[in-house]
Amino acid sequence: MNAKPFDITTDVAWCPGCGDYGLRNIMLDVLADLHLNSENLCFVSGIGQAAKSPQYYDVNYFNGLHGRALPAAVGIKAANPDMKLIVQSGDGDIYGEGGNHLIHTIRRNPDMTVIVHDNMVYGLTKGQASPTSNQGMKTPIQTAGVSAFPFNPVALAITMGATFVARGSVGDKEKTKEVIKAAILHKGFALVDVFQACVSFNKINTHKWYKDNTGYIPEEHQKNDRLKALSLAFSEEPFFLGIFYQVEGIKIFEDFISVYENLHEPLYKRNRNMSVIKEIMDQKK
Amino acid sequence: MSNIFNELTIMLAGEAGAGVQSTEAILLSLIKNAGYNVFATKEYMSRVRGGTNSITIRISGDRIFNQNGEPDIFIPFDLNAYERYKNDLSANTLTIADKKVINNENIFDLSFNEIALTVGDKIYSSMVVTGTVCGIIGTEIEDLKLHIIKRFEPKGEQIVSNNIKAAEAGYEEGRKIVKNSEMEIQIKRSNNVRDEILLSGSESIALGALAGGCDSIFSYPMTPGTGVFTALASWATQAGVVVEQAEDEIAAINMAIGAWYAGGRAMVSTSGGGFALMTEGVSLSGMTETPVVIHLAQRPGPATGLPTRTEQGDLNLGLYAGHGVFARAIFAPGSLEQAYELSRHAFEIADKYQSPVIILTDQYLTDVFYNSPEFKLYPSPKKHIIEASEGYKRYDIGQGVLSPRGIPGYGIGRVCVDSDEHDESGRITEDLNGISLKMKNKRFMKLSLLKEAALVPDLYGCDDYETLFVCWGSILSIAQEAVLKFGKKSALLHFKQVFPISGEASDFFRKAKQIIMIENNQTAQFKNLLEHEIGIKIPISILKYNGLQFTAGELYDRIKEVV
Numbered sequence: 078m079n080a081k082p083f084d085i086t087t088d089v090a091w092c093p094g095c096g097d098y099g100l101r102n103i104m105l106d107v108l109a110d111l112h113l114n115s116e117n118l119c120f121v122s123g124i125g126q127a128a129k130s131p132q133y134y135d136v137n138y139f140n141g142l143h144g145r146a147l148p149a150a151v152g153i154k155a156a157n158p159d160m161k162l163i164v165q166s167g168d169g170d171i172y173g174e175g176g177n178h179l180i181h182t183i184r185r186n187p188d189m190t191v192i193v194h195d196n197m198v199y200g201l202t203k204g205q206a207s208p209t210s211n212q213g214m215k216t217p218i219q220t221a222g223v224s225a226f227p228f229n230p231v232a233l234a235i236t237m238g239a240t241f242v243a244r245g246s247v248g249d250k251e252k253t254k255e256v257i258k259a260a261i262l263h264k265g266f267a268l269v270d271v272f273q274a275c276v277s278f279n280k281i282n283t284h285k286w287y288k289d290n291t292g293y294i295p296e297e298h299q300k301n302d303r304l305k306a307l308s309l310a311f312s313e314e315p316f317f318l319g320i321f322y323q324v325e326g327i328k329i330f331e332d333f334i335s336v337y338e339n340l341h342e343p344l345y346k347r348n349r350n351m352s353v354i355k356e357i358m359d360q361k362k
Numbered sequence: 363m364s365n366i367f368n369e370l371t372i373m374l375a376g377e378a379g380a381g382v383q384s385t386e387a388i389l390l391s392l393i394k395n396a397g398y399n400v401f402a403t404k405e406y407m408s409r410v411r412g413g414t415n416s417i418t419i420r421i422s423g424d425r426i427f428n429q430n431g432e433p434d435i436f437i438p439f440d441l442n443a444y445e446r447y448k449n450d451l452s453a454n455t456l457t458i459a460d461k462k463v464i465n466n467e468n469i470f471d472l473s474f475n476e477i478a479l480t481v482g483d484k485i486y487s488s489m490v491v492t493g494t495v496c497g498i499i500g501t502e503i504e505d506l507k508l509h510i511i512k513r514f515e516p517k518g519e520q521i522v523s524n525n526i527k528a529a530e531a532g533y534e535e536g537r538k539i540v541k542n543s544e545m546e547i548q549i550k551r552s553n554n555v556r557d558e559i560l561l562s563g564s565e566s567i568a569l570g571a572l573a574g575g576c577d578s579i580f581s582y583p584m585t586p587g588t589g590v591f592t593a594l595a596s597w598a599t600q601a602g603v604v605v606e607q608a609e610d611e612i613a614a615i616n617m618a619i620g621a622w623y624a625g626g627r628a629m630v631s632t633s634g635g636g637f638a639l640m641t642e643g644v645s646l647s648g649m650t651e652t653p654v655v656i657h658l659a660q661r662p663g664p665a666t667g668l669p670t671r672t673e674q675g676d677l678n679l680g681l682y683a684g685h686g687v688f689a690r691a692i693f694a695p696g697s698l699e700q701a702y703e704l705s706r707h708a709f710e711i712a713d714k715y716q717s718p719v720i721i722l723t724d725q726y727l728t729d730v731f732y733n734s735p736e737f738k739l740y741p742s743p744k745k746h747i748i749e750a751s752e753g754y755k756r757y758d759i760g761q762g763v764l765s766p767r768g769i770p771g772y773g774i775g776r777v778c779v780d781s782d783e784h785d786e787s788g789r790i791t792e793d794l795n796g797i798s799l800k801m802k803n804k805r806f807m808k809l810s811l812l813k814e815a816a817l818v819p820d821l822y823g824c825d826d827y828e829t830l831f832v833c834w835g836s837i838l839s840i841a842q843e844a845v846l847k848f849g850k851k852s853a854l855l856h857f858k859q860v861f862p863i864s865g866e867a868s869d870f871f872r873k874a875k876q877i878i879m880i881e882n883n884q885t886a887q888f889k890n891l892l893e894h895e896i897g898i899k900i901p902i903s904i905l906k907y908n909g910l911q912f913t914a915g916e917l918y919d920r921i922k923e924v925v
Contacts, residue, residue, distance in 0.1 A: 087789070119770045121620075124781070132780075132789050137770035139623050140780040140790075141616060142646050148613035152620025152628065153770075155578055155604045160624065160771055181609035335599045336577075344577045344604070345625025345769045348742040353601045354573050358736050361559040362395075 081105045083115070085135045090126070096196055096273025096284075097127055099247035104165070104192075105134070107257050118161045121150040123175060126201045127167030127194035144174025147182040147191070151330070154187045157343035158331035162189040163261065169199050172208040172228050179230075183237040183266055187330035190260045190267045193230065196275040197282045204278035214281055231321055232310040234268045235303060240327050241267035242306065243320040248272070248287050256320060265329050272316070294319035366546045367434065369422035372495060375447055376439025378406065378415050381488025386417040388492050388509055393421055394560045394733045396501040397551030401426045401732040405910075408585075408669040414446045421499060423550025427697060427732060427839030431915040435498065437472075437491060438464060456543060458494070470543065472535055481528045489525050490532035497536020500547055506533070558735055563727040563836075564589025566698040566737075567657055570705025571629055572597065575743040576655070578604035578628040580617035582636060585669050586725040587659040590631040604628075611636035615643030615654065622652050623779060625747065625769035627709055631657040634676045635666065641683040644718050648688025648805065650779040651757070651765070653712035653719070657705075660724040662909050671909030672725035674835055674882040680720045681861055681891065689808035691816070692720045692861040695727065696838025700858055702737045711815065713746045715808055716767055722860065724882070726911040727836035750775030755786040759800055763807040813862040821870060823853030829925065830874035832900070833881065834860050834888050836911065841880050843914035848921050860888060863895045871898045878924065879903040882911060 084105050091097045108118075120131035124143035131138035141149045146164050153160060164171075171179055171193045182191075198216075199205040205218045208228035215222050234242040241263040245253030253271065260267035272291065274284045292315035298305060306322035331337060336344075376382045386402065393400045401420045407413030418433060420426055432452035437459065438444035444457075444464045451457065461471040472494060478487035489510075496506050510525045540547065561569070568590045571579075581591040595605045604626070608614035611632055618628035632640065637658050647654040658680055662673040680692050691711050695701040705721055712719040750768030754775025758765045765786075770777040778788030783798050785791045791798055822842050829852040833841045838856050845854040855870050857863070871877060877900045879889040884907040889900050904920045906912050912920075 090790075115776075116774055117771055119624075129790065131778075135776065137777050138779075138788075139620060139650075140778075140782065141619070141650075142642055142781055145612065145616040145643075145646075148608065148616035149620035149623070151606070151613075152578075152580065152617035152622075152626070153624040155580075155606060155617065156621040156624035156626030156628070157771055177609055178613055181613070334604050336602050336604050343625055343771065344621070344627070345745070345747060345772055347577065347602065349572065349575045349577070350602070351573070351739060351742050353597070354569060354737075354739060356600065357569060357572070357597055358559045361561045361565070362557065 081109055083108045083134045083136060085133065087133055089133055090129055092277045094276040095126070096247045096275065097130065097194060099250065100194055100271055100273060101130060101133060103247070103250055103254050103257065104130070107254055107261065108134070110254075111258060111261060113161060117159065118163070119153060121146045121153065121162060121164045123166045123170035124201070125167035125170045127165065128170055130165045144170055144178065146170060147175055147178040150189055151182060151185065151187055154189060154331060155334065156345070158334070158337055159341060159343065164189060164191040166193060168193055168195045168197065168207045168209045172230055176208070180233070180237055183234055183239045183268070185330040186238070186240055186266045186327060188264055188266075190263070190269065192257065192260070192269045192271060194273055195230070195270050196273050196279055198275045198279040200275050200278055211281060229310060230268065230270045232307060235307050235310055235322050239268050239322070240265035240324050241320070242322040243268070244270045244272065244316070244318050246272040246287055246291055246318055247274070248284055249318070252293070252318070259320060263323065264325065265327055290314070291316050291318050293317065294321065365544050366548055369420065369424075369549055370435065370499065370547065371418060371420045371429065371433045372435045372437070373416055373418045373433035373447065374437050374439070374491065375414055375416035375443035377442065378413050380439050382415050382417055382439065385488045385492045386419070388513070389419060389495055390560060390731055392496060392501055392505055392509060393419070393499065394558070395556055396505065397553060397555050398422065398499070398549055399424060399426050399555055399733055400560070401428065402730065403429055403726070404729050406670050414443045416443070416447065421549055423552070428843060429913050430843065431913060437495070439491070458539060470539055472539070474532065477531045478528060481531070482524045486524055486528035489528040490535070493529035493532025494536040494539070497533040498540055498545070498547070499549070503530065503533050555733055558733040559737070560731065560733045561698065562589065562729060562731045563698060563701055563723060564729070565593045566701035567705045567721060567723065567728070568593035568597070569737065570702035571655070571709065572601050572603070573702065573740055574706035574709025575627045575745070576629050576709060577602060578618070578621050578626045579631065580606045580608050580614045580621070580628060581631045582608050582611045582614050584633045584636040586661055586728045587631040587633045587636065587657060589728050590657050611639040612643065615640040615656070616646070618654050619643060619647055619650070619652050622654055623650070623770070625772065627713065629655040629657060631659070633659050633661050634663050634679060637676070637679065637683065642685070644690070645684035645686055645688065646781050647718040648684060648686065648690070649781050651716040651767070651805065652779060653716055655708050655712050655719050655721065657721045657723065659728045660722065662907070668909045670725065672882065672911050673907060673909060674724060674887070675884065675907070677722065677860060677883070677887040677891070680722050687802070688717070688805050689715070689812050690718045690720065690861065691715070691812050691859065692722050694722045694835035694858055694860045696835055696856055696858055698730070698732065698734050699737060701727065704858060706740065710743060711812070714764070715812055716764060717808055717812065722835060724836050747772070749773035750777055756788045757784060757786045757801065759786060759804055763804055763811060809862060813865060816862050816864040817859040818864045818866045819855050819857045819870065821853055821855055824851065825853070827851055827853035827873065828875040830855055830870065830877050831921070832857070832877060832879050832892070834858070837880055837882060840912050840914045840917055844917035844921055847914070847918050848925070857888070860891070863892065868896045868898070871896060876925070877902070878921070880917065881905055883907050
């Protein structure tokens, strides 16, 4: 049996040594370990180096516009609630261009997993600041250093009511695999922020930096303790890794759609009952 | 002054929230069910409370599709309403108002506020007015009572009986007004009208969407596009429609495209400003060859413009929205029936040609109400999708311009789509002279297919015309009436598809000695498009762009000025 059933041989556009490879390997292992049904699995991404990830798996995918992965994913979920959805994209895509969509997709709590490559810099456009860049980081645009505070995706997701919030690091393959597996198995919206290095454009947040500045959430942390999760999310010394928050049994987006109340069949299998047109016209008499 | 009325136009105006809209809702259905043809338009200020709203109801024995000139009867609810519209009246307009509120010797006194207080509360004043209008027209009081019982029963017996008292008192006043002003209302009634449907432009678009198999709508509220969103939401459970209010229009169109990708048949409904935000999504639909249906209800711009008024000013926006080259189709209904038919057709075209399709309406069309014969019923639409087998390629060029569209989860093949330039399997490519160029050409070829499928414009009037009037979209019925009145070997050509232009359209122009364009915008956008697409010259345009639709009478006068 193929150890990595979702792997394909293809021309990859990433720089040698890029953290994206590490996350790709993690994802291929996770997909294999979870024995996901490939027909019923779909990846969604936006634009950026990370957003190319689905290209490099043997999966269904929708590689849409910059920042718009989440709305496209919500549309897919609305049309086929049983589709297993994984959004895989970068910090610029999900936290920058798509920030508003992140807030409102969390509020809907659709059953999907959002994995964000967080390397604290823009790679595809060559080295500008990302929403998660450290203050003071100099770039070709932010020549005097980044002035804005870094975006805190973990704290935002917890406050908005995300039902699963975690962080991984490409530097720790095994533990990150377990976090992502838990996210995929979670019913509801799951966000996994994944630290990784950008070897070409980020000379501050290197592999070593991530190793030195991260630590695991203490084992005694109760995952359903939202306030405690939030206080862990605010920590920068170290940046915590692991599952900050998880709450189960919360009604999901798909459960609110009346169309699926009695029948979970996706829209493509359905045909309009045309007698309803006549019924509505009769109501308009 | 002739006191015999074969038809009647009644205008009600008052502060938003004062009951003009509830009066309208009751009156329209009562008048229609009494066997009269009815046509109603609204004019409202962009406010929820205060300001002045008006509703104009034209009642006729003949089928009517538009307003025609000044009202015969004007009922202002307050002084502001009177001041706002007093210059829009004719010398023959009978103004009916509460003289304690509007002190003018030329008005007929109807002390509806006092009557309402006698019944119990000022809130019944709009029901007094409803009764008065019924009394003037001469619909049966029993019908009004039944309607009141049906409408107010859940609110309790007291409310029902007070409303009935208010309606009866108003009705009596209405009969008195008819008698005292020596009006003779002789509007023909027809049993056929009773069996007809009475609905708005927005509802017709929404119903057409259902007939086209629409199973999901993703939108952000924006006047005048909201009506379609609301109508589909009201039928969601009954018809099986997924309804989601997006956080913005960018999300809305990306959700709709995501839904189509996953096998849904989605639409978005918006206006110019919202559509401007959607333009990148239009381009995404073009690039990924994922269908999407967009209802774009125009209002005057730029920017926020005049939110509650009408214009045909966004044709160019619809035509050119989205970066890059890709094919699209734009339909522009001119009646409720066309709204239904074209909305249905839009889904078929979007699905078959895997392209964005725009239904271009405006505030005027979305807000009109009138009675129509029932719309045609169709079989359930055929879906242009296939089961993806092993090795499936979404953009297979071996299968011609239209690569069969697979759906993720339907079959074992992978369905991969990309907003980047892609190869047949949907993976990113930069093979500029190879597959990249082939994909560009394949997408461009769809424009020819859409042109072949384009609807031929409709000619109204004589075949041996010398003067050809041309219009598109919501002006249809108004132009028909004005051109008919003008006569003199003229005809009207109406485009219900404005892009691509049907190849057969040029024949109509060849026969004409004189061509005159009629548009509800400032720069004759469709004229410019026609000149470019067909290579003709149209020297005269009659344009209006103050935020209001033409009236037939006004258009007739404008025609006489230029011909």
